[in-house]
Amino acid sequence: MGLYVLLVEDNPDHALLAKRSLERDDRIERVEVCEDAFAALAVMRDEQVRRPDAVVVDIRLPGISGLELLDSIKGDPRTAGVPVIVVSTSAPEHEVRSAIRRGARAYMSKPIRAGELIANLRRPDRVPRELT
Secondary structure, three states: OOEEEEEEOOOHHHHHHHHHHHHOOOOEEEEEEEOOHHHHHHHHHOOOOOOOOEEEEEOOOOOOOHHHHHHHHHHOOOOOOOOEEEEEOOOOHHHHHHHHHOOOOEEEEOOOOHHHHHHHHHOOOOOOHHHO
């Protein structure tokens, strides 16, 4: 069984590009897109469906930010173990560091590439290049 990835991205063009990139990799079985943190939390908390194997979240989202979504996921015992990778086109270093301190597995720059995502999921102790 391949990976089920929840992609939280409010920009439809970025979401489509990321979804297509991820779906080309045979290690990824399913990519579900949520346009905001509220929809993502509903998916994460739904006990009737398979929980995602990983969440890829844009740092900048309308309403609840990606960092606040990260806090909600990591603060809930039902979802705390799900790896979260934050992405952005231009996140300042302090936001990236904050995401890592809050429990993000890694930070990735857009565009999202499946191979990089898989590598980050396989290496939980990886320090993103941007932080070294």
